[in-house]
Amino acid sequence: MPTPLPPELLNNEPEGFAWGVWHDRTPKLITQIKEAVPYGPAQRQGFDALEEEISSGLMQPLGDAAPERDLWVSWGEDYFGKPWIDTPFLWSESYFFRRVLEVTGYFAPGPWYGLDPFEPMKTAELSDPSLEPDLQALDSLSTPQDKLLASLWGNRADLVFHVGRTRGATHPETGGLIIDQSDQLWSHLGPDARVVVIADNAGREFLADLVLIDHLLGHDLAASVTLHLKPRPYYVSDATTADFVACLRRLSRTRGAAEQISARLRRAVAGGSLTLDTHDFYCSPWDYRRMPGDLAARLRSATITILKGDLNYRRLVGDRSWPATTDFAAVSAYFPSPVAALRTLKSDVVTGVDAATEAQLDASGLEWRTDGTHGLIQVAAMPGATGDGV
Numbered sequence: 001m002p003t004p005l006p007p008e009l010l011n012n013e014p015e016g017f018a019w020g021v022w023h024d025r026t027p028k029l030i031t032q033i034k035e036a037v038p039y040g041p042a043q044r045q046g047f048d049a050l051e052e053e054i055s056s057g058l059m060q061p062l063g064d065a066a067p068e069r070d071l072w073v074s075w076g077e078d079y080f081g082k083p084w085i086d087t088p089f090l091w092s093e094s095y096f097f098r099r100v101l102e103v104t105g106y107f108a109p110g111p112w113y114g115l116d117p118f119e120p121m122k123t124a125e126l127s128d129p130s131l132e133p134d135l136q137a138l139d140s141l142s143t144p145q146d147k148l149l150a151s152l153w154g155n156r157a158d159l160v161f162h163v164g165r166t167r168g169a170t171h172p173e174t175g176g177l178i179i180d181q182s183d184q185l186w187s188h189l190g191p192d193a194r195v196v197v198i199a200d201n202a203g204r205e206f207l208a209d210l211v212l213i214d215h216l217l218g219h220d221l222a223a224s225v226t227l228h229l230k231p232r233p234y235y236v237s238d239a240t241t242a243d244f245v246a247c248l249r250r251l252s253r254t255r256g257a258a259e260q261i262s263a264r265l266r267r268a269v270a271g272g273s274l275t276l277d278t279h280d281f282y283c284s285p286w287d288y289r290r291m292p293g294d295l296a297a298r299l300r301s302a303t304i305t306i307l308k309g310d311l312n313y314r315r316l317v318g319d320r321s322w323p324a325t326t327d328f329a330a331v332s333a334y335f336p337s338p339v340a341a342l343r344t345l346k347s348d349v350v351t352g353v354d355a356a357t358e359a360q361l362d363a364s365g366l367e368w369r370t371d372g373t374h375g376l377i378q379v380a381a382m383p384g385a386t387g388d389g390v
């Protein structure tokens with residue numbers, strides 16, 4: 001019996017997480033892009049118009065010449081002409097990032113074609129001197145569980161999360177792993193396992209993911225790993241193929257374990273045990289219940305799919321007002337393969353929390369669902385139905 005779906009999370013709840021994203025983070029992000037990339041007047045005016053549309057106008061469709069305009073028009077027929085604040089959080093944020101690419105000229109033939117507007121921020125993270133000691137510490141990061149946890153907590157470091165925040169403003173010591181089903185994850189791994197990793201952020205998080213992937217391939221925990229990346233820039237720091245290349249380069253610049261991992265991963269790609277994949281659906285505004293059949297077919301052959309990060313979690317369970325005690329395995333049962341979510345909590349949605357833990361966290365006074373100090377490893381091992389298609 002499928003679990004009935006509660007309402008989608010909208011942007012218009014002043015107490016909700018999305019409210020702060022639109023009122024605080026988004027204007028700061030637009031300013032940050034304008035400062036980081038030397039765009040000309042047309043793009044700057046485009047950003048100003050987008051900011052005004054979001055704060056006080058009505059949601060507009062893509063421009064006439066935009067690729068996939070008709071698709072977005074059909075996807076957004078319930079939302080265009082409404083204030084952004086009255087639309088679903090997941091849908092509107094995805095559309096926002098699509099609009100950012102339109103403003104910058106990412107899709108238009110010409111000098112700005114294909115330029116990642118978030119590249120300066122991603123590069124700054126990889127060039128941050130504080131990364132060097134962390135990469136040197138890989139020499140002593142030995143246990144598989146250490147690497148799994150590094151990949152999980154790496155998700156705390158995404159760049160969207162840092163827009164409008166001071167680094168270090170949270171207190172990790174007051175957070176922790178509220179659900180740990182890592183035993184179930186490990187039990188799916190072995191010499192014959194075909195592992196899919198649906199990546200999240202570039203930078204620190206992705207470096208940690210690559211360390212984990214190297215471990216799986218090198219220790220008979222996976223026969224193959226397929227790394228699913230975003231087809232284009234998205235949610236500021238989401239990893240694309242260019243970011244994969246940049247991260248391998250960054251690893252290779254630190255002597256010791258880091259450069260060895262980089263070399264092994266290059267060999268794995270060359271030899272075919274590590275492959276890259278992508279799909280347009282990853283930049284669509286839908287949760288994974290609307291996954292198209294061709295993507296579902298690719299995932300169905302996985303022994304397990306590891307889903308990284310907060311956004312992938314929202315798309316897995318649905319960006320909906322689930323009670324925190326909702327059964328995670330039941331709501332994820334539709335997914336085409338067994339699935340493991342490695343996620344730092346950075347938005348309102350959470351499932352699978354027992355009632356006592358929820359009460360304790362609520363009583364702590366912390367913004368535990370959204371402040372990035374708490375994490376979870378959840379596994380749903382019931383392969384479910386096929387994708388229905390967008």
Ligand SMILES: O=P(O)(O)OC[C@@]1(O)O[C@H](CO)[C@@H](O)[C@@H]1O
Nearest residue numbers: 158160161309310311312346347
């Ligand atoms: O997927 P990620 O990188 O872990 O998180 C993405 C995220 O930071 O972006 C949104 C805010 O813009 C939130 O939903 C979520 O916290």
